[in-house]
Structures are given as structure tokens and as C-alpha cells.
Amino acid sequence: MRGALASLGAVAALVALWEAAVRFIPISPNLLAPPSAIAEALALHPALLLEHGWATAHEALLGFLLAALAGMALGAALSASALLRQALMPFVLALQIVPKMALAPLFVVWLGVGAPCRMAFAIFIAFFPVLIGTMAGLAGTESGALRLCRVLGASWWQTLWRVRLPYAVPQLLAGLKTAATMALLGVVIGEFVTAQQGLGYVVMFGASLGETALVLAAITLLCAIGLVLYGVVLAAELAFGLWYKAPLPAGEFA
Amino acid sequence: MTAARLPAAPLLAALLALALWEGLVRWARVPAVLLPSPGSVATSLWEAAPLLARHALATGGAATGAFLIALAAGVALASLMVLSPLATRLLYPNLLLFQLLPKVALGPLFVVWLGLGLPSLMAFAVFVSLFPVAIAMLTGLRAADPLQIRLCQAQGGSGWQIFRYIRLPTALPFLFAGAKVAATMAFTGAVVGEFISADAGLGWMVMQAVGRSDTPLIFAALAVLCVLGAALYALVVLAEDAARRRWGTRR
Amino acid sequence: MPDASPLAVEAIRFHEVGKTFPTKPVPLRAVERVSFGVARGELLAILGPSGCGKSTLLMMAAGLEEPTEGRLERGGMPLVGPHRQTGVMFQDATLLPWLSVLDNVLFPATIRRIPHAKVVDRAMELLRTVGLKGFERARPHELSGGMRQRAAICRALVLDPDLLLMDEPFSALDAITRDEMGDVLLDLWQHTHKSAIFVTHSIREAVLLADRVLVMSRRPATVAEELVVPFPRPRDPRLADTPEFTAITAHLRGVIAAGMQGEMA
Known part of the structure; x- marks a missing residue:
């Protein structure tokens, strides 16, 4: 709680510093609009920002949910079947190394410039962290706990449900956190590339007009959407933590 | 037998996938605009080779430069934070x-600030690849065994010596993990920057090809891009192996 | 006193049991054709240096490993796989971190689909006996290492098994806690009179707790010496300070050292 307050304080200080800097140092507002100008832009174009913000938000949320489902399903399947792992893991690993976000234009070629293209790309981007998190989680069961299950004659299903799944959740949640950010990024990059609608489009449009305040206003909204998506996962983590009660194993970085 | 099979199996699977792809495209007569056959991608790769090479150099140079800057800056930032509580x-x-923000979405801002061209592109690529390095390095520096630090202090080790002989070796594996992410992110930043606005580079080339619906060229350019990205990643892995051999087996 | 007459059905018997692991490039011979039994109500200690294959013996008794040759009998019947009436304890407590102490103790009932209501009284009684009364609702991470291992004992005993298998159950604990756990085990065992196999590399622990000690040789494990501990029960921990006790431990130390030298030669 104190950490959260400190972070809030740091952010507030940063915003104040920013406003002061722009006021006292003669910077062109085209280069760096002060926070007050961003607030103004938000108030000035509510309909525009709301419309495009909604488009971005619901595509990102839907993309995230579908990616989470697909990632968990395939992750569980890969954990269960060695044959499937041998067949698919080389591709998964290869895709981990290449800059996946650069593949956005392919989705335009395949699916046109509409929402399906952006969502498919968002799912593609967000899917991998979930897959990896699920697999790492299911593989990360303490060996002693598995031995205990064997001693007690637990069935495969009981072992999965009672032991391996609870052990997997922290890793899975870490994957979902990354996926939440990735889904939003996928939609925004898709909007950059398709230039049709959404906050990414507003950002590009504003940038080309030199409307820095509008760009920053759209980016502020993007960050807010990102935090809400992240918050969804955080809420799941909190709910899980209430049941788990023990300290969760540390998540991953990056 | 088993040693030979390990690298051969994925290669075989990849070849099989390529053959399947070629066969599918031919058998189902998929239009080249949707999915070009590997053969036509290869043709495009060959025909556009000089052009691809020039743009690959631009993108690869920007991404590699950005990666190196991000690496240095990330390590410096993390070290500063460990050495100074105020920092x-x-x-x-x-x-x-920043870790929570969709950083890649901030690309257009860099165009607003730095205009079109290499400086804005590299600044953006540095921006997106800096954080994985800084956070990984910080985590690593903080992961040092407190007992080892006490031991060093007990022998009169200075703050710098503790940093050099205990924190840094502990942090190395973390740093490499962060660097791997950063290598991919540097290329992502460079290419997304080129998507947004550029007059050169593989990302720009892909967008041009999208406009002309030249799908084989899109595939060719993306293939080059993936190879470049994988190459930088591989370099990090090689450096990690070298470091591990040089400074012990700690993973 | 344990009933050692050959006519009585033993809790478990090893018949010429050997075990080889198919490791590469050289297969690992862990156990070399050993035969022994555990009478009903007997506490048998298996003593030996680290990595001598004594844990493999226990794994086979638990039905987690199959012998390469020979066979095992459990209560006169061939042993195939984990047995319902066997309780097992390992070096780590391996309590599930998200379950309370009581739910961890009841975990075997959960897996066997036995209603908790049927065994919860027994679980509470066991927790009280090992001194964990009041900690039923605590989480494993709130307990000390010794307390966790006590909970693990309760979990092994909750379904009232007739055979208890323990693989170096106290070796992860500090010396003081370890002695304490020996007392707890002695106390529990003297109340319940279960058959038990206790794998350890502590000579003192083996002699203090067991009716009979098997000293294993280095790998592949064979029985180097069998010793019936002559002290009557109930035993007191202070027994370990008597000259008679020290004479036996010195003798066993000699047997183990001789085995090590044989290895060197």
C-alpha cells in the first residue's frame, strides 16, 4: 500500500515537473504539450476520443480474452502430450525470437483493414505469453508434491486439478499480465498499420497534423485502457491470492 | 545418433512445413495475394535482393545500434539505482x-519530437528495449546473496568491490535474460517506427508492398527481418555462453 | 514386543529384490538382491551412507519403483503399485502451500474420496499428539521446519495405515529439532504400534528408535549387518547417553567405516 502511494507521489511529481517545465522554459507546445493542454484536448474532443477509445478498448479486451483461452488450451495440450510438444515447440520457440509485432502487415493482407485484422493480430501477439506461462506453470509443480500424489494413488485428473493447477496459477497470471499489455499493443499497432479507426489511428492522425496535445490525450487514454486491462488480471490475482493465502512465487520480468 | 537427431528434428519439421505449404498453395490454387508459395517468395527474395539488402542494412543498423545503447543505458541505470538509494x-x-504502459504505442510521439529519420527511429527503439534490460539488471543486482555481501564487508571490501565481485557476477545471467528480450524489442521498435513513418528500412518496404498488394515481397522482407532479429538474438546467446565459460557455470 | 515368528504374516517382505536403473551410458545397479521382512508392529531402521540405494529400497516398498528382479509381498499379497494402507514420509514435508495444516493432513482423504467428516477427528487427535493443536488453520509457510514435518507425520498417519515408510524424514532439520522429532515419533509409534521402515544415516537415531537395524553397504546396496536393538521399550531419549548405547553405535560406526574402506580398496 505504501509502495502504491509512493508510486502515485512520484507520478504526481513528474506531472507537476512537466507542467512547470513547459511553462517556464519556452518549449513549443507542438513539441511538448503541458498536462493542462492534454486535459484541454480531452475536454475538447470527448466524442471523437470516446468513439475511438471504445473501438480500441473492446477490440483489445476481446483479443485478450480469446488469446487467454487459446493460450491456456494449447499450453495444457502441449504439457500433456510429448508428441505435440515435439511437433510444435520448434515453431513456438522460433516465433519467440522473431519480432512478432513486425508481422502486422500480413494480417492486413489476409483480413483486410477492419476489426477482424486487428483482433486477430492482437490474439497472435498476446497468445504466446499465455502459452509459455501455462506451460512453465504446469511444468513447475514441485516434484515432491507429484511424488505425494503418486504415493496416494491420485488419478491423472486429481493430480492436475488438486496440485498441478494451483502450482501453475502464479506463472499463468504472470503470462496473463504480459498478455494484457500485448493485446492492447496488438490492436494499436494494427490501428497504426490499417489507419482506419481507434486511438492508434487518432495518434497517427494527430501526429501528422502536429496536434501534440491530441496525440498525448489519445496516449493518455491508451495508458488508461492498458491499466484497466492490467487491473482485470490483477483482480484475478488478488482473488486467487485470497484463496492461496501463501506468498505467491515471484513473477517474471520483461 | 541422438546427438545428430537433436538439431535435425526441428530442421526436418521446418522443411516439412515448407513442403506442405508449397503443396497446399499449388493444390488448392491459393491466390498469391493471400498466400504466396515458398517458391514465389524465394523468387521475390532473389529479384529484390539488392533493394532488400539496402533496407535490411538500415533497419538492422538502427536496431543493433539501439540495442547497444539500451544495453549500456539499462546497465548504467540499474547500477545507479543499486549504488544510490536516492536514485x-x-x-x-x-x-x-513505464513497465505497465503500452510503450510501443508511443511511437508517433517520437516522430513529433524528433522528426522523420534515424534519430527518432533509434530513440524509439532504445525507448522500448531499455526497460527489459534495466529491470532485469536491477533484479539481478539485487539478487546477490546477502551473506556473500556480509563476508565481503567483513574483510573490509569497499562498496565498489562488493558491486564488482558479488553483485555483478550474480546479475550477469539476469542481464542476459533481459538482453534477449531487448534484442527482439529493438527490432520491434525499429520496424514499428518504420511502419509509422519512414523513408527507408524493411518496415517501410513492407508497408509499400502492402499498398501494392505484393504479398511475395511482404513475405520476403519479413523473412529477412525475422532472420536479422534471430541473428541478434543468437549473438546474445553466444555472448551468454562465452560469459558462462569465462566466469563460471552459474546460470 | 514385535512378533518375529516366521509363521505370522509380515507387514512387508523383500524376496531377493534387485534394482537396476537404465541410466546411460552405464546402467546403475542400485540394489543387489536383498531379502528382509518387517514383522507386524516392528520398527526397522535402514542405515547407510548417502547414495547407497537405501532410498530406492523404500521407493520400492512404497510401490513407486518396481524391482528389476525379485518380488515384494505386502501383508502376504504381492505388492503392485502404491498401497492404500501405507503411509509415506519424505525428507521434505511437501505440504501444499495453499492448504491449511488441517487440510494438508486431510489431503490423503481428499484423494481417496473419503468424506472429511469421517477422519477429521482422527486428524485433530494426531495434530494434538504432535503438538500442533491451535495451528490447524495455519498455512505451511507460517510454520517452522519441524512443525511442517510434524504435520507431514500426521498426514502419513491420518488414514490409519498399518505400515509407515519414512525416508530420512528428519535430515532436513537442525540437530535439536531432530532429537525432538525423534521423541515425537517414538511417542506416536509406542501408542499405535504400526510397522515401520525408517531410512536414516544417523546411527544414533536408528538405535534409539528401531527394534532392528539393517546396515546397508555402499551401492549396489546389500545388507552388510543386521542388528537387533536390545533395549526394552518404552525407551527414554536419555538412553543415548548410556555406555551400552554408545557401545552399539560404536560397533555400527565400525561396520559402516569397513564398508567405506572396501569401497576405497
């Missing part, structure tokens, strides 16, 4: 906040 207080909350 930690000032920087750490902001670092965490």
Missing part, C-alpha cells in the same frame, strides 16, 4: 509505471 526512490516507481 532508486526517484527512478524505480517511474520504471515500474
Whole structure:
């Protein structure tokens, strides 16, 4: 709680510093609009920002949910079947190394410039962290706990449900956190590339007009959407933590 | 037998996938605009080779440069935070906040600030690849065994010696993990920057090809891009192996 | 006193049991054709240096490993796989971190689909006996290492098994806690009179707790010496300070050292 307050304080200080800097140092507002100008832009174009913000938000949320489902399903399947792992893991690993976000234009070629293209790309981007998190989680069961299950004659299903799944959740949640950010990024990059609608489009449009305040206003909204998506996962983590009660194993970085 | 099979199996699977792809495209007569056959991608790769090479150099140069800058800056930032509590207080909350933001979406801002061209492209690529390095390095520096630090202090080790002989070796594996992410992110940043606005580079070339619906060229350019990205990643892995051999087996 | 007459059905018997692991490039011979039994109500200690294959013996008794040759009998019947009436304890407590102490103790009932209501009284009684009364609702991470291992004992005993298998159950604990756990085990065992196999590399622990000690040779494990501990029960921990006790431990130490030298030669 104190950490959260400190972070809030740091952010507030940063915003104040920013406003002061722009006021006292003669910077062109085209280069760096002060926070007050961003607030103004938000108030000035509510309909525009709301419309495009909604488009971005619901595509990102839907993309995230579908990616989470697909990632968990395939992750569980890969954990269960060695044959499937041998067949698919080389591709998964290869895709981990290449800059996946650069593949956005392919989705335009395949699916046109509409929402399906952006969502498919968002799912593609967000899917991998979930897959990896699920697999790492299911593989990360303490060996002693598995031995205990064997001693007690637990069935495969009981072992999965009672032991391996609870052990997997922290890793899975870490994957979902990354996926939440990735889904939003996928939609925004898709909007950059398709230039049709959404906050990414507003950002590009504003940038080309030199409307820095509008760009920053759209980016502020993007960050807010990102935090809400992240918050969804955080809420799941909190709910899980209430049941788990023990300290969760540390998540991953990056 | 088993040693030979290990690298051969994925290669075989990839070849099989390529053959399947070629066969599918031919058998189902998929239009080249949707999915070009590997053969036509290869043709496009061959025909556009000089052009691809020029743009690959631009993108690869920008991404590699950005990666190196991000590496240096990330290590410096993390070291500063470990050596100075004040720096930690000032920087750490902001670092965490930025970690939550969709950083790649901020690309257009860099165009607004720095205009079109290499400086804005590289600044953006540095921006997106800096955080994985800084956070990984910080985690690593903080993961040092407190007992080892006590031991060093007990023998009169200075703060710098503790940093050099205990924190840095502990942090190395973390740094490499962060660098792997950063290598991919540097290419992502460079290419997304080129998507947004550029007059050169593979990302720009792909967007041009999208406009002309030249799908084989899109595939060719993306293939080059993936190879470049994988190459930088591979270099990091090689450096990690070298470091591990040089400074012990700690993973 | 344990009933050692050959006519009585033993809790478990090893018949010429050997075990080889198919490791590469050289297969690992862990156990070399050993035969022994555990009478009903007997506490048998298996003593030996680290990595001598004594844990493999226990794994086979638990039905987790199959012998390469020979066979095992459990209560006169061939042993195939984990047995319902066997309780097992390992070096780590391996309590599930998200379950309370009581739910961890009841975990075997959960897996066997036995209603908790049927065994919860027994679980509470066991927790009280090992001194964990009041900690039923605590989480494993709130307990000390010794307390966790006590909970693990309760979990092994909750379904009232007739055979208890323990693989170096106290070796992860500090010396003081370890002695304490020996007392707890002695106390529990003297109340319940279960058959038990206790794998350890502590000579003192083996002699203090067991009716009979098997000293294993280095790998592949064979029985180097069998010793019936002559002290009557109930035993007191202070027994370990008597000259008679020290004479036996010195003798066993000699047997183990001789085995090590044989290895060197």
C-alpha cells in the first residue's frame, strides 16, 4: 500500500515537473504539450476520443480474452502430450525470437483493414505469453508434491486439478499480465498499420497534423485502457491470492 | 545418433512445413495475394535482393545500434539505482509505471519530437528495449546473496568491490535474460517506427508492398527481418555462453 | 514386543529384490538382491551412507519403483503399485502451500474420496499428539521446519495405515529439532504400534528408535549387518547417553567405516 502511494507521489511529481517545465522554459507546445493542454484536448474532443477509445478498448479486451483461452488450451495440450510438444515447440520457440509485432502487415493482407485484422493480430501477439506461462506453470509443480500424489494413488485428473493447477496459477497470471499489455499493443499497432479507426489511428492522425496535445490525450487514454486491462488480471490475482493465502512465487520480468 | 537427431528434428519439421505449404498453395490454387508459395517468395527474395539488402542494412543498423545503447543505458541505470538509494526512490516507481504502459504505442510521439529519420527511429527503439534490460539488471543486482555481501564487508571490501565481485557476477545471467528480450524489442521498435513513418528500412518496404498488394515481397522482407532479429538474438546467446565459460557455470 | 515368528504374516517382505536403473551410458545397479521382512508392529531402521540405494529400497516398498528382479509381498499379497494402507514420509514435508495444516493432513482423504467428516477427528487427535493443536488453520509457510514435518507425520498417519515408510524424514532439520522429532515419533509409534521402515544415516537415531537395524553397504546396496536393538521399550531419549548405547553405535560406526574402506580398496 505504501509502495502504491509512493508510486502515485512520484507520478504526481513528474506531472507537476512537466507542467512547470513547459511553462517556464519556452518549449513549443507542438513539441511538448503541458498536462493542462492534454486535459484541454480531452475536454475538447470527448466524442471523437470516446468513439475511438471504445473501438480500441473492446477490440483489445476481446483479443485478450480469446488469446487467454487459446493460450491456456494449447499450453495444457502441449504439457500433456510429448508428441505435440515435439511437433510444435520448434515453431513456438522460433516465433519467440522473431519480432512478432513486425508481422502486422500480413494480417492486413489476409483480413483486410477492419476489426477482424486487428483482433486477430492482437490474439497472435498476446497468445504466446499465455502459452509459455501455462506451460512453465504446469511444468513447475514441485516434484515432491507429484511424488505425494503418486504415493496416494491420485488419478491423472486429481493430480492436475488438486496440485498441478494451483502450482501453475502464479506463472499463468504472470503470462496473463504480459498478455494484457500485448493485446492492447496488438490492436494499436494494427490501428497504426490499417489507419482506419481507434486511438492508434487518432495518434497517427494527430501526429501528422502536429496536434501534440491530441496525440498525448489519445496516449493518455491508451495508458488508461492498458491499466484497466492490467487491473482485470490483477483482480484475478488478488482473488486467487485470497484463496492461496501463501506468498505467491515471484513473477517474471520483461 | 541422438546427438545428430537433436538439431535435425526441428530442421526436418521446418522443411516439412515448407513442403506442405508449397503443396497446399499449388493444390488448392491459393491466390498469391493471400498466400504466396515458398517458391514465389524465394523468387521475390532473389529479384529484390539488392533493394532488400539496402533496407535490411538500415533497419538492422538502427536496431543493433539501439540495442547497444539500451544495453549500456539499462546497465548504467540499474547500477545507479543499486549504488544510490536516492536514485532508486526517484527512478524505480517511474520504471515500474513505464513497465505497465503500452510503450510501443508511443511511437508517433517520437516522430513529433524528433522528426522523420534515424534519430527518432533509434530513440524509439532504445525507448522500448531499455526497460527489459534495466529491470532485469536491477533484479539481478539485487539478487546477490546477502551473506556473500556480509563476508565481503567483513574483510573490509569497499562498496565498489562488493558491486564488482558479488553483485555483478550474480546479475550477469539476469542481464542476459533481459538482453534477449531487448534484442527482439529493438527490432520491434525499429520496424514499428518504420511502419509509422519512414523513408527507408524493411518496415517501410513492407508497408509499400502492402499498398501494392505484393504479398511475395511482404513475405520476403519479413523473412529477412525475422532472420536479422534471430541473428541478434543468437549473438546474445553466444555472448551468454562465452560469459558462462569465462566466469563460471552459474546460470 | 514385535512378533518375529516366521509363521505370522509380515507387514512387508523383500524376496531377493534387485534394482537396476537404465541410466546411460552405464546402467546403475542400485540394489543387489536383498531379502528382509518387517514383522507386524516392528520398527526397522535402514542405515547407510548417502547414495547407497537405501532410498530406492523404500521407493520400492512404497510401490513407486518396481524391482528389476525379485518380488515384494505386502501383508502376504504381492505388492503392485502404491498401497492404500501405507503411509509415506519424505525428507521434505511437501505440504501444499495453499492448504491449511488441517487440510494438508486431510489431503490423503481428499484423494481417496473419503468424506472429511469421517477422519477429521482422527486428524485433530494426531495434530494434538504432535503438538500442533491451535495451528490447524495455519498455512505451511507460517510454520517452522519441524512443525511442517510434524504435520507431514500426521498426514502419513491420518488414514490409519498399518505400515509407515519414512525416508530420512528428519535430515532436513537442525540437530535439536531432530532429537525432538525423534521423541515425537517414538511417542506416536509406542501408542499405535504400526510397522515401520525408517531410512536414516544417523546411527544414533536408528538405535534409539528401531527394534532392528539393517546396515546397508555402499551401492549396489546389500545388507552388510543386521542388528537387533536390545533395549526394552518404552525407551527414554536419555538412553543415548548410556555406555551400552554408545557401545552399539560404536560397533555400527565400525561396520559402516569397513564398508567405506572396501569401497576405497
